[in-house]
Amino acid sequence: MPGFAKTSASKAVSKKGNLGNTLHDDALQNNGTLLGADELVLNMGPQHPSTHGVLRVKLKLDGERVRGTECVIGYLHRGVEKIAENRTYQQFAPYVDRMDYVAAISNGLGYCEAVEKLLNVEAPPRARVIRTILTELQRIASHLVWLGTHALDIGALTPLFYCMREREEILKVFEKYCGARLTTHAFRIGGLQYESYDGFEKDVERFCNDFERRIQEYVDLLTGNSIWIGRTRNVGVLNAADCIALGASGPILRAAGVKWDLRKAQPYASYDQYKFEIPVGTNGDTYDRYMVRIEEMRQSRLICLQAIEKIPEGAIMGKVGKVIKPPAGEIYHSIEAPKGILGYYIVSDATTQPYRVRVRPPSFINLQALDKMVRGHLVADVVAIIGTLDIVLGEVDR
Amino acid sequence: MNPTVLTILHFLQTWWVELTCGVVIVAVVPLVAGYVVLLERKLMADMQARLGPMRVGPHGLLQPIADAVKLLIKEDIIPAESDKFIFWLAPVISMVAALTSMGAVAFGPAFQVARDINIGILFVLGVSSLGFLGIILGGWASNSHYSILGALRSTAQLVSYETAGGLAIISALLLSGTLKISAIVQAQYDQHAWFIFLAPVAGFIYLVASIAETNRAPFDLPEAESELVAGYMTEYSGFRWALYFLGEYANMIVVGSIATTLFLGGWLRPFPNVHWLNWLDFLPAVIIALVGVYCIYRAGKQPVKVQTGFMWAVALGCFAVAFVFAALWLLHLFHRFGVLIPLNLDFILPGLNGAFWFLLKVSGYIYVFMWLRFTLPRYRFDQLMHLGWYILIPLAIINVFAVGISMLLEANGVNRWIGMVLTTVLVLAAAVFLVRWHDQRTESASTASLTPDSYAG
């Protein structure tokens, strides 16, 4: 029965809400209908198992059908962009890791390349190849976290643990390389601080060889499963025009059929040297996004395999002084992070500290699409759609 | 002697098996439920490439007790705006219903509380279905949106799937021709087949419906943790929450028992009519003893001395139980060869053996539940309702007719198995048709902006 319960928005936050108790003295004024036109406001989050952190979504429901949403963000706001104005360029580099903490290395790559562009230096080829390998591993790790949590949101318990098992291997590589697993701070402006360790290629190769088989395990569990298809197909459809209008990028855009990947369109690091495909979907629904990300993991694996074939010898640090003092000016540099286009806009006033750093976080912009995607769906779909957007609240709130 | 005492003694003499069973149900089922939880976690861990609880006791064997203690001493939180009376009452209803319905379950030919009611299976069904009053009332009383959404989902789901499950049960009841539990099992003995083989579709429908009735994945929408936090239990904590949990797991055992009684031959051992397989009656003792042997084998590999001791203790326990089985068997033999022992324990051996097989089958059934839970994603609410109303219920109705037809055919001299296969094929064809039809329907509906309301389903 539609609209089984009604409380107006103000009521939901006031002390009321017992649907049908004798305690309400304002029932007469409010004329509380439960049936009919009015909506139930459900506060989803900030403490909720599947809002991926501290996202709060106010859902306006009719029965279980979503009539509208309102995202409340900022619970994890730390003022990263403001902090940048009081740190030197090097000092700020670790902070960017804390934005998208699921894909810290990608953040670091974007920032370092942006500053390098500002300084007009280039990292040496060896550094760029190692950066590429680590970033692609990070992309796989990020997609694994996405897949596990997304499947968990839809109710499949097991893929999460399989995904974490593989991610663990990647994190071990990171740990061996730079000592940290999550917020790695692996790159430095101008190149790398650390040489790759002995057996780095072998580790990556072993992981990649295993990984094809492991992907097949997830595919076996999910892709052909009729419940999974039922839960994801035609859910949260976002077509190409909408994606472009909302600025959605990354797998969301590609699932809608737009073949846009900065790794191909504006190659950075050493992506121009490798052959890989850009997987695209057709419908732009949750299932397509799932397929696109699964395929992206396969492509990342191929990139890694190609890259470890020929890591050039040479220096790992470019010609960057101890004190970074870029000329006055501004720069925008963007990379294809696992979640979409990650851009850094840096304004320099020729001091050691940036005048302003502005981040274009993919999660934040993709989150805009939520309202459009969930309207008319059920509560359960909201969870699936939040999962498929692959947001990280550290990046949304910064 | 005092007449009152005599009355009481007489009462005890008549009802001691029933009383003991009652006490066992009330005292042991919670513990068993705790261990079912542990088993579930262990199985889940095994399927997910991890270890599961390992800290409390060797291999986490004491985990349920630790959990119970933790839940007991936890602060009892009652939400401020909740309806206190019903908030208090709801979990109790949930658990009492599950435990009461267990009273009529026959765990073996000798172990049943309500031994001779001639509506046995209906009693189990009806009383266990009262448990969801606890869910709906608890969801309402907690004064939380998540809770009430969970309660409403639960109501709609239970009403739908109880219909399908009831129709599936009718198929089996047609075959048995009685509602009495012991007579149902006897009918399976007399007809030389478990009813799952005579009405496979009904068995399958009951499996699905019972998963939905116990709110287990993939039908765990009322408590879907990723959507409704914990559904109707959101506001519950501590021991009240534990009561819900207990009720849920006890309910699993109840539906397992119903399925075992109706479809899997109850307490009958495999091939009960084949006499050269009579050695299977030894199997319970042997299996339990083998578990003991395995424990001893594992005991040597334990890293800590305490754990080794514990394993030995478990092994000794197994041996003791196996010995009881064996001793009773020996007594039975003595009896047969004329050595008279004054105790009349005749009913106990078949009783224990029956209980062993019965519990084994119930465990198998519950294992299927768990396996599905670890494997499948969750249905969405409208999909759940559609599955119930558009596929399972029509299929169950068709199946009732099919079973009736096959019985008529048999009465008219057609070989039973031929009739069974024919009707089952027909039902399966109907199932394929239903699924196809429903897929087309949903495909055309998904293009429309709004699908019909799901609660009305």
Add this chain to the structure above:
Amino acid sequence: MMSPAHYLFLSLALFLIGCVGVVTRRNVIVVLMSIELILNAVNINLVLFSRIFGDVAGQVFALFIIADAAAEAAVGLGIIIAFFRNRETVLADEMDLLKW
């Protein structure tokens, strides 16, 4: 051993309590529930007589009454929902559209 009078007294008590509910309560849903009480009291009588005479007919009619109660509840609650949707009340004395 209980005599029929005990059961009849119980039945009467339930019947009268149900009547009180029907007459005094304003909430239509509670009125419906009171009607269920009355039907229930009748059922006790029917089952009692079936027991006294050893004739199953009384139970058959009790079964019919349960079916009737189900029908009544379904339709009654349907009316209440429809009414509530239009007038947003379930109180009997506010259902006064015909009292003009």
Add this chain to the structure above:
Amino acid sequence: MLDSVLFYFFAGVAVIGAALVVTSRNAIHSAVFLITTLLATAGIFLQLRAEFLFIAQIILYVGGIMVLFIFVIMLVRLDVPLHHLRFRMKNLVVTVVIAVLGAEAGAIIYLARKLPGQGLFIQNMAPPDKLAPNSEKLAESLFSGYLLPFEIASVLLLVAMVGAVVMAKNKKRTEEES
């Protein structure tokens, strides 16, 4: 002995429950107490050897009808304070009821003194095995002698179902959809 203990227990629960149904202010509480009463009545049925009715009462009444009630109470908001508008003759009705009950009780006690073991006070009803096996007997009766009423009852239920669906359906929404 056991019989009368059971009877007084069930009867007491039923009557107290019924009284609470009528007096409690909260409709959900009323429903809960009605469930209690119905379950106690089911116990009485069991005592009267009507096993099938016992379980029918539990499954149909408690598991079906009462759930419907609770569902509707949850859907419909019932929380208008009741104290400012009360039925004027409540006290009168209650007095009448208590008077009738008292008169009945008095009559019973008087008659029991006067005619022990006769009429309404017969000690031995028909032998219990006359109704056993209950569900079989009931089914025979239902599907032979009372087949027509049975079918009429099923038609009644069907009509009620259709009527309930038609009435509860939200017309606005259906128009939107079509």
